[in-house]
Amino acid sequence: MSTTMISPVRVPSLRPTSLRPTTLRSAAVAAPRRPRLVPTALAACAALAALTAGLPARAQEAAPAEDAKPALPTVRVQGSRAGDSGRVVKRAAVGTKTETPLIEVPQSVHVITARELEDRGLTTLTEAVRQTPGVAVNPYGNDSRAPDWVILRGFDGWYTSSYRDGLIQTVGQTFLGVQTEVYGLERLEILLGPSSVLFGKGDVGGVVNRVSKVPTDDMVPEIELQTGSFGRKQAAADVGGSLDQDGSLRYRLVGLYLDTGTQEKYPNGQRMERRRNYLAPSLRWDLAPRTSLILQAEHLQDDASDDVQYVTGADGQPTSVKEGDPRYSRIKTGSDAGGYQFEHRFGDAPGDWRLSHKLRVARRTMDKHHILSWLDADGVTLQRQARHDVESVNETTTDTTLQGTVTTGALQHGLLFGVDWDRSKARWQRWQDMTRPLDMNRPVYGIDIASPTTPVADNVITTTQLGFYAQDQLRWGEHWRFTIGARHDRVKTDSDDRLGATQARQQDSATTGRVGVNYLLGDGWSPYVSYAESFVPNVGTDFSGKTFVPSDGRQVEAGIKYLPKDKPYAFTAAVFNLRKTNVVGYDPVTFDAHQIGSVRSRGIELSANAELTRQLRLMASYTALDLKVLSSANSAEVGHTPILVPERTGSLWLDYSVADGTLAGLGFGAGLRYVGKRWNNEANTSSQPDYTLVDASVRYVTGPWRFSLSGSNLFDKRYYSAVAYGSYFRGEQRSLLLSAKYHF
Template sequence: MSFRPAPFRHTLLALTIAFAGHAGLAHAEVYQLPSGPLAATLNQIASQAGVTLSIDPALTEGKRSAPVSGDYEAVEALNQALRGTGLQLQGGNGGAYSLAPAAEAAMALPDVTVTASEQAAETAWGPTRGYLANRTATGTKTDTPLLETPRSISVATREQMQDRKVQNLDDAVRYMPGVIASSYGSDSRADWMKIRGFEPIQMLDGLPLPKGSYAMPKLETWNLERVAVLRGPASAVYGQTPPGGLVDAVSRRPQAESSHEVQVQVGNYNHKQISFDSTGKIDDEGRFLYRFSGTGRDSGTVIEHMDDQRFNLAPSLTWNIADDSKLTLLGQFNRDDTGGTSQFLPLQGTKLSTPAGKVDYHKNLGDPDWEFYDKTFYALGYAFEHRINDTWQFNQNLRYSKLELDNQIITAGNWVGAVDDDGTLQRGANIYDQNIRHFAVDNNFQANFNTAEVEHTLLLGIDYQRVNTDYRWQYGAAPASNIKNPIYGQDFSNVSYRAYQNYNQKNRNVGLYLQDQMSLDAWRLTLGGRWDRVDSDAVFYNADNYKDSRRDSQFSGNASLSYVFESGFVPYISYAESFQAEQGGILSDYDADFNAHKGEVFEPSTGKQYELGVKYQPVGSDILLSAAVYDLTRQNIVTTSTGGATEPVREVQVRGLELEATGNITDNLKLTAAYTYTNSKMTKVADPRDKNRALPLTPEHQASIWADYDWSVGPLAGFSIGFGTRFIGSSDNVGVGNLAWTEKEYGHSSAYTVYDAAVRYDLGQLDASLRGASVSLNANNLFDKEYLATCDGFYCYAGDPRRVTASLDYKW
């Protein structure tokens, strides 16, 4: 029997308010822009710096910019790009600029004072303007224009997350192509998503996060500056990653300009939450900068008698050691006390009819007196950068994190016949305990140099990971209940448990990588390779303490070629590989009582992908259009059946098409839209009945669009509205090898469409004394559509019902 740790006290919000009350303690940007089409480079600098620049295409046609490398204010950066072009900036009215031939400049540039907010050029790790991120380090580890990155990457910016009031990573990525968010419906425990058919790894500030079977950090999105999704393999840069892709989150980091924010929320299901964020200088010189963010939540959930409580703190400190050296300390603490809102619902009463009637998706079919999900996550690390000279720069990212989970949850039957005609429900009792200790460090040298006419951004690195996982899953028959009238407070002391999983596994991974991003005129060629060695040692306590170990080494490569047209049109082709060590292993040598006596660590899975795509950002615009087709293959993927057995699938193939449009169409209208077509099939399997079956949770079609409009003038000045719709197509989700004892239609999930909406008002429009304050009302699944997110042939999982949140924000 497991004993539940002491739950949160209901003073959680008061504690968060106290932290918020103490959070008010108290530039030129670094540019690394290679030579490129002049108009595109100038527009990029102007857009990022908030400078108005008018360009006559006749003046820039056929001209290329000079490289811009170093610390510059906005106007200085523009002048650097104009070196050798015969053009210069010309001042105009209202602080706007235009171009003129150097010998014919109509007037000298006026004296200007560029404030911090005006001169802050975008970097891959910093704030963005609106919905479009112009730069990213996802997939390359270097600060690269998103337009010129030859991979499928989507970015949810801080403003996009704020407009939609996202509560988790699933919320942040659900409008991106190729992504299935909340794949098991509403779940307060973790973020469950699929990218191109596979579960991604999650990364924070360039380093992987610990991940177990049910233990996941569930990042607090309030603390994030942006969330990027890379679709496709990335092992040539990051090492162990699945072929579908990864989620790369970037923390909100200390800023020199003082900024403070408090947000208070209330919503349905007794949702109450307060969040705060404060950043600025500690000393007058700005050598030390701080940031302190946090969130406290005390809420009910969509399931009766189940709470969702969170206490989160994210302190960070930047030390500007010298002009060429900077160290940023990054901390994270999460404490969650919640339950499994993604209930394991029986097929009868959801997918199948029963005389007892339909299951109410809001009813708790477990036992709140016995169930709990208590998780603690903390992490401490740093990002260090040092510019050695004009060519070389050294970077080091390091983090130690720990994840501790205690979980007891009831599953409501997993076979047809688990519900009697009178509604009596047979159930399972599950006890999960998982502790993960994770250390990761990444060191790399970056060099920017030329060889003849070719410009290089060379990356040479070595990284190391150490993961120690203790995992135990015990299962037994729980006391029966009823789907119409659940019975709580039952006696679980006589439940007989069997350990389906009980092991300790240690993984150590060292990787050496080399990448060269080359530029010749408008051509871009990237070549990369990485060698990894993985050592795995495991003790299977549920197999007579059998020990197994293995050593694997793997080379992963990538290559891409693209051409940057002056019009902003960039076609590309890429190839990438992946590999990933799988947790746990195969149990074997069973005796007559079905007790295992041997365990074997899984062989790592591998993947490869070919992708052909095009990106287009019209010159002078702030919107990015992209399209990609791909062919992806994965081998030795491991699946886990509902009965607890794990087994590898020999080969799976996924092909698809993805379309996306994201950005700021005008100063008032922001948009993100996506369409996905996915064709997946199991091509090499042990059981011939599984041949050519689609991957679970991988619909063939999906589409989404979100638009946000705000009025800056007129009688509606201060008002903003947002509206979105999400379509998820049907899918077949029966697990591998299960056709012998279930029917395919039991795992069929029907298509569904839901709508989201938001309305905001800037209270500063009412009175100048309220400047910085705003109110908003957000609704997800606006029309409260009832649907099943998925059925897997054993259980069904209800989709998110309507969630309504009212927020009061104050910034100063």
């Protein structure tokens, strides 16, 4: 494990090294046979759409037609956009930084709304996105510490994919990740594939943008109580309203308290636990008819047990033994952020020029006591090392855009110009000492373990990024849509090893681009093709002292979308071929660093999200990846698939609502989640088997009250997500969640 960054999913193997984080965080899916991707994708999407073509459309507000003008509509702060049913979303900003119909975006974009989270009883970000094509979650199982651990098209999204309201959220050097309280979100937007042309430094897999709840014209205040498995108790509230008579000053306050046990427990039966506090106030001020300001703040605090894996026995099989101790193993994380979103429109027409400016200042902290262990040759004695890690990240990030529409002859241009800036200072300290061993046959817990006092790391990494970008969304006639963008970034990284008394400065720059075309066939059909690039800096030097250059990512994607303007349908199919080069790796014999790594990922993604009738809704997805290490400092990895991510994933969910009669207000849903096998080692000689889980939910709405019961893994299938670092990581067990909500 790197001493600067966790490499939870790796390609290639990494040598533990100080202040040399690798930027290839990939995990992937093997493909036993190479599918014919394009014909399969197009045929599948056509079949799905054909099945629904004759079904009656649910009455709803129609989305703007594909050829409607102008190209850049005005953004209004509303609970849902035009053409969105509350579950089926047809517009998003994450793919272009403009509020663009998804049918005109030449890349895969998926949106999960707050209503979807409510209907299915989903309480974490990983639960929310796990049925999205191209996305895998929680490579180390059902982690009670609740990090946002996503893998996008085979590449780890821990470090560079986390965004909040379009602004990056930088993580720490080791265990300090981004944690999201989904009750504070309006929706989640996922852009798959390289996205540096819009967001700057980032890995090739894509980004996950969290859209915060802010004051809106149509919000309905609510309070909610929850109880569930493992002693879960939660209280939450989402309230707001107008502070003046004309409604120009509105507020919103979202808060939550959680106290729960987790599925993990020690051999003596003591269950692990977790507590969370969350508060997010916001204020919207309409300064003038065309000018608005949103002030936002957020506080999140987590306190959880830090011992999720099970020790492997001498026979290589999992045991019930935990390497830590309930009185020592603990992780406390905190996040405080404040900022604003400013917007001024220069005209009243949707395509008139608009200036937007966002800023956020944030501090994230972590205090982690944990234990590292290894089994002695006697197969009974578990040697243990107590560790204490303290991390913090202080970050200021801002983004300013100017967008508007101009016409030149037969072409209409939706222009976007932007500049963003981000500065983060991440500090990581570690102390470690040996502590008393554990007897595998008679483990004793609840003992006093002294906090270690021997310092082994004190590293500070300060990163500053400045980016300039431009984009042109061209409309040519009723059918053709072109998206062209370019960006230039400058990144400065200062590294300070305070124990070793060494400092280093590294400066990188990169120019990235994207070009794509959509052809609107009519009736909601849109085939597309695109090319996109990404880059992410690598800190450090190779074995010869040469400074690392950024890793590059390039992707070609083609697909077809079916999003009819008068029906709540969203069917998509995509095929892609991407490659990441200049990957840093370490020779397994000499431990010398080399920047010769290259990884290829290609695959197919299918998705369906449709309200087939007024009462019946379908959600389905399928992903197949073929990802290989093409070159590496570790020759044993070449030609193999990286570890810990399933070969195939698929999901199906059906939801039915009773609209009339004595049972009106009753709704229920059920579905399946399939996860394919995952490799345990880089040589691909050992794997975890595939599994299928069953989920369900039922709800009843009467007047202002809403009652719901949801369950995950209803048949309590036992499985392990991974075998790594000498431990087994257990998958999710059966869990139930009962909720009562009251709307004012």
